[in-house]
Amino acid sequence: MGRYLDTVAVVTGARRGVGRIIAEHFLKEGALVVGLARGVSTIEDPRYRHFQADVGKIKDVQEAFAGIAKHFPTIHIVVNNAAVLTSQYSLILPAERAQAMVETNLLGTFYVSREAAKIMRKSNYGRIINIGSMAARLEPVGDSIYAACKAGVITLANVMAREFSAFNVTCNTLGITAIETDMLQQLPREKIDAIIKNLPISRYATGEDICHVVDFFASPKSSYITAQTVFLGGIH
Numbered sequence: 001m002g003r004y005l006d007t008v009a010v011v012t013g014a015r016r017g018v019g020r021i022i023a024e025h026f027l028k029e030g031a032l033v034v035g036l037a038r039g040v041s042t043i044e045d046p047r048y049r050h051f052q053a054d055v056g057k058i059k060d061v062q063e064a065f066a067g068i069a070k071h072f073p074t075i076h077i078v079v080n081n082a083a084v085l086t087s088q089y090s091l092i093l094p095a096e097r098a099q100a101m102v103e104t105n106l107l108g109t110f111y112v113s114r115e116a117a118k119i120m121r122k123s124n125y126g127r128i129i130n131i132g133s134m135a136a137r138l139e140p141v142g143d144s145i146y147a148a149c150k151a152g153v154i155t156l157a158n159v160m161a162r163e164f165s166a167f168n169v170t171c172n173t174l175g176i177t178a179i180e181t182d183m184l185q186q187l188p189r190e191k192i193d194a195i196i197k198n199l200p201i202s203r204y205a206t207g208e209d210i211c212h213v214v215d216f217f218a219s220p221k222s223s224y225i226t227a228q229t230v231f232l233g234g235i236h
């Protein structure tokens with residue numbers, strides 16, 4: 001208990017799935033947590049504040065961060081978790097679904113990291129953590145744009161790591177494997193089971209697996225850890 005006392009953490013996509021697991025973990029450990037999502041809050045906690053924002057829309061992100069700046073002296077941690085997925089062969093993937101993935105998964109990560117870094121620069125401290133995916137390495141059929149976006153968030157973190165190191169902001173990526181969420185429900189279970197069976201560690205991820213690496217990247221002790229990607233389950 002108390003790992004994140006006096007810590008302000010922003011989590012995108014905090015109202016469901018992995019984002020909610022991470023937000024609740026931060027709360028349990030004493031943080032003040034700001035959640036961003038398109039929908040209304042699903043977390044009831046006096047230390048939780050929710051902003052409805054589409055991370056793929058620059059105006060929404062700027063408004064949310066203006067609101068955050070009004071209520072909090074700084075931001076210590078940002079977890080870029082919000083993402084959408086449409087898994088479909090490239091030949092028939094609707095253009096608007098491809099665009100939605102680029103806007104949310106890639107540009108959303110860019111917009112949120114940039115607004116957060118403007119605040120972090122003033123306090124000369126910050127931890128930016130992108131939630132990536134095994135898809136970036138495994139390049140599954142049907143996930144051309146999704147996998148490209150997830151490879152893209154690794155690159156974003158690595159370049160931002162160079163740009164933000166002058167003000168002690170680290171940028172890292174956690175590439176997660178399959179975990180039971182609404183997103184996973186969209187995919188054929190046989191496809192996911194076959195992928196998981198071939199991992200060096202053949203099981204689904206748990207919230208604990210994810211929060212363990214988030215804690216590592218988010219720790220003040222990880223000041224010399226930046227531009228790194230950790231994959232769960234033995235993917236490399």
Ligand SMILES: NC(=O)c1ccc[n+]([C@@H]2O[C@H](COP(=O)([O-])OP(=O)(O)OC[C@H]3O[C@@H](n4cnc5c(N)ncnc54)[C@H](OP(=O)(O)O)[C@@H]3O)[C@@H](O)[C@H]2O)c1
Nearest residue numbers: 013016017018037038039054055083133178179181182183
């Ligand atoms: N689940 C898996 O097996 C798996 C595997 C590998 C990687 N990942 C990655 O893990 C992360 C979390 O996935 P998940 O499975 O928890 O997904 P999820 O259950 O579908 O939840 C996605 C969350 O992101 C939010 N979101 C989506 N688009 C948004 C937008 N444009 N603006 C703001 N918020 C938005 C959603 O908010 P609303 O509720 O308001 O829509 C929701 O809270 C994603 O980055 C995903 O790519 C997941």
